[in-house]
Structure formats: structure tokens, C-alpha cells
Amino acid sequence: MTLPRRRLLQFVAWPAIGTVIGAVIGVAGIWSVAAFALDYPTRPVRLVEGFGAGGTPDLTSRLTGQWLSEHLGQPFVVENRPGAGSNIAAQTVVAAAPDGYTLLTCLTANSINESLYQKLDFVFTRDIAPVAGMIIFPMVLLVNPSFPVKSFPEFIAYAKANPGKINVASPGIGTPMHMSIELLKMTAGIDIVHVPYRGPTAALNDLIAGQIQAFVVTVPTALGSIRAEKVRPLAVTSATRADVLPDIPSVAEVLPGFDAVSWSGTCAPKATPPAIIDMLSAGITAGFADPQFKARIKDIGGEAKPTPAADFGKFITEETNKWAKVIKFAGIKAD
16 A cells, blocks of 8 residues: 555644734644655665664564555665664664654663663653554563473462572563563562573573573564473463464463563654654554565564554553563662
8 A cells, every 4th residue: 555645735734823924834834844744755764773683673674664665665774773772773763863764663672771771861752753563572481391380370379389499581681571570570479580691592592401490582482492392381471362372371361461572663753743753654554454464474473563653652651661660679770
């Protein structure tokens, strides 16, 4: 579906201003923004992501960029700016001109980092404009097959009977997986030991070898080991069951209201014209509703959930507030 540029004319409305002069000035200002937006995009657009080539954020960025390139007539080029838990990428976009030509693949990490890092030069929820989301990747709690629990309720019971004796790994401090472990501790009232690794591969290998008892990781990363029966999945951390693991219960089935996922979407610099935000939001939302696009996301273990700008903004605020409470509860600091 190619979005007609003239649809943006709906944003041009005669403002309710008390004087004729004020009205003329107001309309001229709105028309100038609309005229600018009608020519958008006329050159390549940067889509900045913060975790490097080959990772899930890079892949989802390329899928989103390809869709926008095909339907808005200009290349949307993924630019990898890894480092500092995606803060370098976010800072790049915050400092960019708010003209729609620099966008951010925004992530769960950005909502976590606002409270996790104390010395950032920006405030994510203040300095970024939500455009659209989301692609969601549920996480899953895995245990070694020799661990003496067969279900998530048994895991909770075992943890309460053996405080401090279950080592649960994550791919690193401050990651969504780490936060889900802390949220589980806070929600269930259990004492389990977080063991941070530098990425998922070593942690998964140690879980299979029996060096650790449990591991929380995204479903796409775990699928191969689950299907090979090298690990035992106990529960997914999303509010509902994952499409690719329909037989695995969600944590929320035992702990109502529990919801922790790895998500991604698209954001822009704060002062980006609303007409451009709307054009991009409509385009991305249409993509995420497209059956072929959704199938491609499902193939990599994710779920496409069309979410326009206003709803995506509310979601980001809710996520930021949720993780702030968890970070305070656990006393986590990144710097």
C-alpha cells in the first residue's frame, strides 16, 4: 500500500484564533509544515539502531526499513551505532535535525536505560517522539533438564523452599532479560541469584552443561535448544502464550499481571513535524498489519503488533515507569 502524500492535507485546518492576523499567521505556519511534509521523503532516511549488525534489533530494523523503502519511494538505510546499551544510538537521534530523515529503532532497553543510567545527556521519554510499533519478542524461563522441577509453579515453590540457591542467568546487567528476573523476584517474593553473562551464547552453553540452573532469554534465541530438548522451558514472560510455543504457559497464568517482553518500534527526534510522524506511523502500522510482514516476523520468533504513534507513546511511558520501579527495588546501577 503506497501512502498518498495529499492525505496530509487533512492536517491543514483553519485555527481557532481570535484575530484575523493571528488566523493568517497560524494557517501560514501549518501550511508551511504541510508543504514540507508533502515532499517527504525526497532523499534517503537513516534508521539508527543500537546493538550492531546481525542482532535482532538490526534484523527488525531492516525489515521495517525495507517496507518503508518500498512504500514511500526512498531508501530507509539502517545505520548501526552499537554501544552503551543502545544509548549511543539514542543520543545520535536525539541530537539529529527533527526533519524525519533520522529515525531510531527504539527498544525495551531505552525504557530501562532512563532509570538505569544516571548521567545521560538526554531523557528518552522527553526527547524522543514515538512513531509506531511494535515487534514483540517474548522471553522464556529455561532450566536444565536435570533440575528437579517440571513446571513454573514447581519452580516458584522450589525457590521459596531454597532461597538463594537457584542461579538464573541473563545476557547482561540491565538487559530486558535481567529486568524480567528482577520483576519475577519482586512479584513472586522469591530469592533467586542473578548471574549476568556477556551475551546469550555462553549462558545457554553453561545451562546445557549444568553450570547454572536457569536462564531467561528471548524465545528466538532459545527455540533451537528447546526443539532439541537440550533445555526445559517452564514459562514465557509475556502476558499471553507465545505463538511459536503455544504449549508453554505464561508467567501471568500463575502471577496475574506479569508482563515482560523485548519490544522494538520506531521513534524520531522530539520536534519532528506531526505530519511526518503521521505519515511514518501510518506506513509502519500498515506494514505490521500486512499478512506477509507478520509471517516474516513470526518466522524469527516475534509477533507484529500494529501500534500507532499515540498508543505507542503511552506504552513507552508505561514501560519506563514499570522498569523504574523494578530498578529501584533491585538497587541496580549501570554507572
